[in-house]
Amino acid sequence: MNPANGGWLIALTLVAAMLLGVVHLPETWPGWLGWLRPNWLILVLFFWVIEVPHRVGLIAMWITGLFVDVLYADPVGLNGLILASVSYLGWRFFERLRMYSVLQQCGILFLLVLGAEVLSVMVLGLGSERPWSWHVLVSALVTMLVWPLMFLLLLRLRTGLRVE
Amino acid sequence: MSALLITLESSTRLLDPLRSFIGSLVSPIYVVAESPYLLTNAVGDVLATREQLQQKNRDLERRVLELSQISQQYVALKAENDRLRELLGSQGRLPYEVLIAELVGVIPDPTTFQIIIDKGADAGLSVGQAVLDAEGLFGQVVEVNRFTSRVLLLTDRDHAVPVRINRNGVRSIAGGTGDMGSLVLENVAISADIVEGDRVETSGLGGRFPPGYPVGIVASVVVEPTSAFAEVLVRPSALLDRSRHVLVIFTPQPQIESNDANTDGVVDLDQGEAAPATNGVENAQAGAT
Secondary structure: OOOOOOHHHHHHHHHHHHHHHHOOOOOOOOHHHHHHOOOHHHHHHHHHHHHOHHHOOHHHHHHHHHHHHHHHOOOOOHHHHHHHHHHHHHHHHHHHHHHOOHHHHHHHHHHHHHHHHHHHHHHHHHHOOOOOOOHHHHHHHHHHHHHHHHHHHHHHHHHHHOOO | OHHHHHHHHHHOOOOHHHHHHHHHHHHHHHHHHHHHHHHHHHHHHHHOOHHHHHHHHHHHHHHHHHHHHHHHHHHHHHHHHHHHHHHHOOOOOOOOEEEEEEEEEEOOOOOOOEEEEOOOHHHOOOOOOEEEOOOOEEEEEEEEOOOOEEEEEOOOOOOEEEEEEOOOOOEEEEEEOOOOOOEEEEEEEOOOOOOOOOEEEEOOOOOOOOOOOEEEEEEEEEEOOOOOEEEEEEEEOOOOOOOOEEEEEEOOOOOOOOOOOOOOHHHHHHHHHHOOOOOHHHHHHHHHO
């Protein structure tokens, strides 16, 4: 099989995740809904890195992170660090993670997103007055709950398009 | 590597070119994300009925009449003001130019209030310019890419703007609270003459925001017996969560480039304060304090 098969799909889903990250709700909807945004990027990346770890490069992820930083108006380098760390952890333990049940994977994702959110709050705190809040927990919880659906969707895409 | 970049960015402006280059590449993503709203607006325009359009047209015509009446007075008042200033020997105020920009994106993080507008370096924008909407001060430009710019809203926690009370000229600083509906006046003495309903406008101190634009209306004044300061909350006039069109103000720059040639000490001092030297978000504080 062509080794380059499906690389575009990985890139496309990552771009879609970034897009979902900046979509905002209509102004008339209550503001607290905005807190329930899952961390789409980590979701998508986590799937690809445990399914096809050899296709997800650390440096590529770090550079993707630069784009995400600018898109989300975060300090340059922050998301690169997060994405590269998630890729590394996934790549290191992908055999084990693949064997886990969905519930266990949810737990792992919860910890990953929690770590990522805490890290970004700490880094953002260096240069601004944003406070700590329960936001970090909410985002991790929502991400965890979305994972089974995301997993099924991406798995279908992956098998349908034969990404190896 | 990331740590290096983060440190570099928080302390210097070396990474600004990189940021704005990447920003130009990713700006289409904002447009795609915003497209449902842009489409709804467009479809709404097409599907509007004749009566609706006529009604809207009537309303707008009435508004134009009202505004033109005010602007006639304004011309006379401006002339009078200039004459008086001349008598006092001070410089007349230069008129400000504005550029209309449209919102194309919102930064999704609920702990910060920032938007993306569709004008960038190509349209001549630069970091630090004040942004208004139809009702009042909106925020300031904190990052400029080729085609888009990022605007920090004035209710963001990191934003502060020097203000004065319209009624009596009491000066203060209006800081963001992280809540879309309120600003807080910082370090207001208990004895300060500020009451509910006072209009708050930009004072122009610090040189970043032009003077005289409405910021908001005092919503509440709480005096705690134990505190040395009064807690004054201001409701911003700008429709921060609804405006889709904003105005970017171009402040006419008096010649401040030739710093060395200038021998006047006072002016030098002014320039030091007004020159936009620091980076993005901290800028608001630096400009204000």
